[in-house]
Amino acid sequence: MEIVKAIQDEYPDDFSYCYGCGRLNESGHHFRTGWDGDQTVTFHTPRSEHTAIPGFVYGGVIASLIDCHGTASASLALHRKNGHEPGDDFDAPRFVTASLEVKFVKPTPQDVTLKAIGTVEEIHPKKFKVHTEVFAGDACCAKGEVGAVIMPDTFGGKK
Amino acid sequence: MEIVKAIQDEYPDDFSYCYGCGRLNESGHHFRTGWDGDQTVTFHTPRSEHTAIPGFVYGGVIASLIDCHGTASASLALHRKNGHEPGDDFDAPRFVTASLEVKFVKPTPQDVTLKAIGTVEEIHPKKFKVHTEVFAGDACCAKGEVGAVIMPDTFGGKK
Numbered sequence: 001m002e003i004v005k006a007i008q009d010e011y012p013d014d015f016s017y018c019y020g021c022g023r024l025n026e027s028g029h030h031f032r033t034g035w036d037g038d039q040t041v042t043f044h045t046p047r048s049e050h051t052a053i054p055g056f057v058y059g060g061v062i063a064s065l066i067d068c069h070g071t072a073s074a075s076l077a078l079h080r081k082n083g084h085e086p087g088d089d090f091d092a093p094r095f096v097t098a099s100l101e102v103k104f105v106k107p108t109p110q111d112v113t114l115k116a117i118g119t120v121e122e123i124h125p126k127k128f129k130v131h132t133e134v135f136a137g138d139a140c141c142a143k144g145e146v147g148a149v150i151m152p153d154t155f156g157g158k159k
Numbered sequence: 160m161e162i163v164k165a166i167q168d169e170y171p172d173d174f175s176y177c178y179g180c181g182r183l184n185e186s187g188h189h190f191r192t193g194w195d196g197d198q199t200v201t202f203h204t205p206r207s208e209h210t211a212i213p214g215f216v217y218g219g220v221i222a223s224l225i226d227c228h229g230t231a232s233a234s235l236a237l238h239r240k241n242g243h244e245p246g247d248d249f250d251a252p253r254f255v256t257a258s259l260e261v262k263f264v265k266p267t268p269q270d271v272t273l274k275a276i277g278t279v280e281e282i283h284p285k286k287f288k289v290h291t292e293v294f295a296g297d298a299c300c301a302k303g304e305v306g307a308v309i310m311p312d313t314f315g316g317k318k
Contacts, residue, residue: 019209019217027208049186050178052255053310058178059256060223067218096211097218100261151212 001043001113005085006032007076010092015151020068031065033072033118034086040073040118040130046110057108062142065116066102066132070146071095073118074128078150081122095128099147108134108141126150160202160272164244165191166235169251174310179227190224192231192277193245199232199277199289205269216267221301224275225261225291229305230254232277233287237309240281254287258306267293267300285309 008021008031016024021031033042042065050061074095076086084090108114114134121129127149134142167180167190175183180190192201201224209220233254235245243249267273273293280288286308293301 015212017213018211020219025208025210049184051184052177053174054176058223059226059259060179060219063222063226063259063261064217064219067222097261097263099263100218100222100259102222102256102259104256104258 003034066144070130074148162193225303229289233307
């Protein structure tokens with residue numbers, strides 16, 4: 001369960017230090033997101049310290065997974081709309097989260113690889129909504145929605 | 160900026176390993192939440208690796224802060240309703256998050272102590288809604304809402 005061609009590999013270096021999904025953040029989660037047909041997928045196995053109650057995953061990590069999966073999914077969608085796929089070596093557009101909603105459906109067991117599956121909806125050329133379900137095995141443990149917008153200039157950085 | 164009497168000090172040991180707010184989780188955030196009049200307060204200074212883009216705080220940490228601040232605020236409210244305050248050495252009720260909503264109002268600067276301020280609303284004897292604003296100095300950077308319910312038996316543990 002691994003994403004071979006992840007959109008995070010195409011983020012410009014300056015925008016690759018995110019604790020959730022930045023390939024250059026040494027202590028981060030390193031979420032990697034790719035296409036599975038018309039849906040988007042991120043796998044993640046939470047670390048042992050990322051617990052809510054012993055045996056169950058911390059909600060903040062599930063929220064983080066849904067958050068970065070959302071911005072990555074929006075980036076995948078716009079990148080595809082622009083004629084690109086991860087791996088063809090074009091800088092991908094970087095999105096930020098305007099809004100995040102998570103419904104915790106059931107306790108999420110630890111020591112399981114979680115699978116986030118996303119469906120992307122274009123709201124506006126610069127704004128996407130991403131609907132995500134997080135599965136532990138066959139069980140949907142959380143559902144989320146991210147409003148993702150193209151990173152505004154206020155974030156600085158070079159592109 | 161420190162909470163002297165935090166509700167997290169009153170959580171039973173078995174429920175004190177949360178990565179966000181558990182006093183017994185060695186690598187966690189150690190969020191501490193107390194009363195400020197009729198509102199609730201949590202202070203947090205994100206670690207340097209908890210970055211979104213260099214200079215700005217990772218949204219997943221802000222979501223985590225709002226999440227644990229929400230369950231803690233619900234616990235404070237029910238504890239007070241039951242005649243207790245943090246520090247009087249009674250086990251506090253432990254809540255879990257059913258739903259979490261975050262609106263990211265503006266980029267949150269790093270190297271600043273954030274202040275989460277909560278207002279608690281009782282929906283049902285076992286369910287509370289907590290409205291939270293997160294400030295960096297005078298600037299409100301994020302707003303959130305948590306639906307918190309008393310921890311169900313499915314979480315196990317001893318109380």
